[in-house]
Each structure stands twice: as C-alpha cells, then as structure tokens.
Amino acid sequence: MNGKKQGSQKRTNRSSSALDISFIDAGLTDGNGLVRADLITTYAQDCGKAFVRGGDRVSSGQLRKFYKSVADIHEAVDKEKDDSVTDIPQEQVIKLKILSSKAAYAKGRKVVSGSFSELIDKCVAKIDSKQDLKAFKMFLEAIIGYYVGFGGERSAKE
16 A cells, blocks of 8 residues: 555655746747847756656657647748748647647647646747748757757657
C-alpha cells in the first residue's frame, strides 16, 4: 500500500510545473517586430533541457506535433503575400486558439507537462501579428533543436 502512495505522489510531483515561463510575458518580438534573441538562445535552451527529463518531460512526438501545427498555420498566413497586412486571417487565429485547447487536452491525458501546456497557452495569447506568429514558430524550432541536443530523441525512445 505504501508503494501506491509513493507512486501517486511521484505522479503528482511530476505534473507540477517547475519551468518558469514568465519570460513570455514580455512578448515574442522586440520593439522592431523581430523575434526576441533571448527566446531563441536562453529560453529555448532552458525549455529544451526541461522537456527532456524530469517533471516537465515532453516526448519528441508531441513537440513535433505542436511545431507542425504552428508551421502549417504560419505557411498558410505566409501565402498571403501582402506584406503591408500584419493581421492574421481569422481562420488562422481560430486554429491558433485551438492549439491552447489541444495542449490542455494533452496535459489532461498526461502526454505533455503542465509547463508545456502553459507555454503553448501563453505564447498563443501573445500572438497579435504575423511577426509574432513567425517568432513563435522560430521559438518552437529552437526548443526542438536544444531538446535533441540534450538527448531528447534518446530519452523518448527509452
């Protein structure tokens, strides 16, 4: 009986959010509409490392699934070659908002961590322009790069 209590205690601790994602509060882009350099370096590295092991662990399949969704939305928005328009078409805005619900669903099924779900939710909430969307895509791409660099592929296959 003690084993079960310890096991459920581990599960509870595992789902708690240890990764500080308050850096998203500053937005995805700088004052010039460019991706924040610290997102691609410092924070993507922190996320990549956290998602490899421990309570914030996320499988490579889940990372790629969310990245592909964002990349598909970005591609659809990018096809509209009018660079003077910074707004994202409503259909794509809805698809972005659905990402938050998909992240919450994946968290509920315990296939992503609470930190990952919160990261997706906060990033989606910060997307107000095509530049923000591009920054989000680049940020996820950098996270995947660091994730693999920290052994995420090996961890996911074990």
